[in-house]
Amino acid sequence: MAAPAIYRGAAVDGTRVWFSTTEAFPGTGDTDWAEDIYERRPDGKVRLISTGGRNIGTTFLRGHGGKGPVWFATHETIPGTGDTDTASDIYERTNGNVLRLVSPGSADEPAQFLGASVDGKRLWFGTAEAIPRTGDTDYAYDIYQRTTHRAITLVSLGVSDIPATFVGASADGSRVWFRTDEAIPGTGDTDLTRDIYEATAGRVRLITPGTANLDAHFVAASAVGARVWFRTREALPGTGDTDQSHDIYEAKSGAIRITVRN
Incomplete structure (x- = not known):
């Protein structure tokens, strides 16, 4: 009996749809019965996104519109x-059907998907x-960036064992x-209390x-990132x-002004 399919997302223009199922679709190269990610393409064909031969499931993360990549996570x-390693890692399937490891490492520490730019x-x-x-x-939790050129850079440039938390990015x-x-x-x-930082061009500056x-x-930011809003009890x-x-403050070009006062 066929296994159910679960909708996972679609490209903005609707030309690609992603779904998951434990069914091994014929002709796609799927050889296990674990949950895998598939893509329905504009020509009606189905391709396997999450390649693997072991019965270890995958998690859909995000698909990019147009001809961009699809990202998924797995312990496989x-x-x-x-x-x-056997920790959860992030993989990328390009539109040209190349499969790449996004999160390298060998310490059996899981990698968590945080987001992607609009252009992928x-x-x-x-x-x-x-x-x-x-x-x-x-050895604290840090934020990394990976580009389409497969370059990986450290975003949260700290030196103490204090974790950093991703809160947003410009479009x-x-x-x-x-x-x-x-x-x-x-x-x-x-x-030594919580502050908001901005990382750009390999440099970090204090926002708050x-x-x-x-x-x-952190409250929000404009699409281009020129304005950042945050709240604090500090006057x-x-x-x-x-x-x-x-109160809510706005940071713009290094200047701080109050926008909402309680």
Whole structure:
């Protein structure tokens, strides 16, 4: 009896649809009975996205519209990709049917998909593993970026064993925002409470100034990333704020102004 199919997503223009099923579709190369990801293409043909021969399931992450890639996660060590551990890793299936490992590493630490740019050329993932040749020197959870050229860079440039959390990115992926309790050296942060940082062009800058031990929380950002909104109970100097209620501030070109006062 045929197994059920579960809808997972579709390209914006509707030319590609992704679904998962435990059924091995004939002619696709699927040889196991684990859940796999399939794509229905414009010509009506079905192709297997998540290749593997072992009965280990896969998780659909995201598909890109047009001719972009499809991303999925699995614990399976897929032959020929360079994966050497049994932790959950992220894989990419290109429109040209090339399968690539996105999250390298060998420490059996899982990789978590965090997001991708609108054009699909940048992807972000998090892991507690210090990936070689990225400059990561701690054992905390960090954020990494992978480009279509397969280059991997460390986004959260911290040096202490304090985790970083991805909170957003601009539409084109040129700006990434994360929060951490770590005072990242060279940014002017002087407290040990939660702050918001922006990573761009290999550099990190502090978005949320202040010296009181009060957390700052990311709220939103404009599509291009020129404006970032955050909230904090700290009354930031020069903004006219005089209380310790949660207020919303806007950061733009290094300047801070209050936008909503409670």
